[in-house]
Amino acid sequence: MGANDRISMVAVFIDEHIKEELTILQLSAWAGYSPGYFTRCFKRKFGISPMEYVKQRKLLTAAKEIAKGRLILDAALDYGWETHSGFTKSFTSVFGYSPVLLRAFYVRDASVKGDRQLMEAYIKTTQRYLKPEELWQILRLTLKENKTEYDNARLRRIYELAEVLHEGENRKSGEEYITHPLNVAIILADMGTDENTVCAGLLHDVWQGEYKEKIAEDAGPVICEILLSYEEFERTHVSSDDRGALVALSDRLHNMRTIEFVDPATWKRRAEDTLRLFSPIASKCADFRLRSELDELSIKFL
Template structure:
């Protein structure tokens, strides 16, 4: 058998054993070559290493499952990733966008078709005047319900940081200001966002020059990157990272849910901006439920 045929046979076998923990030794054994020679032949044919090929095939197959409605974490575990965040990082590095986007497209399409049996018709909302600790418990419960992997200690420390930086601030409703980022985080969690994006939701309103150093130090580089993309979107309505866009959209949704507490003179402009800028973006890169609610609230206040 020619070398090219042997390599092609291995590529077929990779797909047949895609959920297994494959390695270069096993692949080279299938080809009947030494690992070194096999790797050289494989790179010649496909242009990438055998294990990079395996990773890309796993991610492509996983993407199809997520696009058909499977939960992100369940899919990630099946294809060999141990954490939601690790899978999201690998997925984004290959495809250029988060798996949350694929999940959102599924929700959107299911909504359009009226197929709501396996999904909630609305994004989770909370009652006004909930205490911060009550909202914190709702956030943790939402993450657990969606089977989103998160470090409770890390998330709690991010929440405490946000609460400290918002200390003394009040919303127009009279509530502690921290209730707003908590609600943004709950919306993100309900949409299936990963831990780092939820953390960015908790910190988005304190991402200012005077706080960037402490946030970068305490929250870490992954959260900082999402906050930079959020800042970019707020400034230009474009961003290199859809996770920052999701934070901005969820921020807008909660602000629209509580719009009655701001000056009535601003209702029209905010509602118009939502319909003109945020709703179209939500339909392209977020949950269809989010687009629907943004439209409903905007029309109500127009």
């Protein structure tokens, strides 16, 4: 058997053992070559290194499962990633978009087919006038239900930072203002976004004010990157990072859910803006449930 055929057989072996931990030593030994010679032969045939090929095949197989409705973290763990965020980073680097969007496409397709048993018809909502601490517990429960990995101490620190920066503010409903970013974070968590995006949801309404420097210091560069893309989306309705768009869309959804507390003179304008700008974007880059609810709320208040 020639080298070319041996390398082809290795590719088949990789697919047959795709959920296992595969190493260059194992693959080269199976082919009967030294690691160096095997790597050169493999790269000549496939154009990439053996381990890069393994990573891409694992991601592709995981993507197929997510597209069929599997939870992101479950697929990530099966194919060798230890964290939701690590898998998302690898996935995005290969495919150019977040695995959250694949999950959203599944939800959209299930909705179009009327398959409501395989999906919830609406994104999680909360009762009015819950205390911030009650909403905090719902946020944690939602992350747990979606098997989203997160650092409880870090998330709590970000929540408490948002709470301090919103201290003394109230919504038109009379509720403490912090209840709004908590609800935005719950929506993001229910859509399966990662911990950093949820944290950005908690901080989105204080990012554009005087607190940018403090947030940058306390929250770190990844959350700030998402908040910058959120700011870009709010300004232009285009974002270089889909996580920023998801924060903006979740913010709009909660605002539409509580629109009756706003001056009725603004209902039509806000509802029209939602139908014209936000709903089409929601259908392209987010959860179908989000588009559906935005449309229903807009039509109701028009």
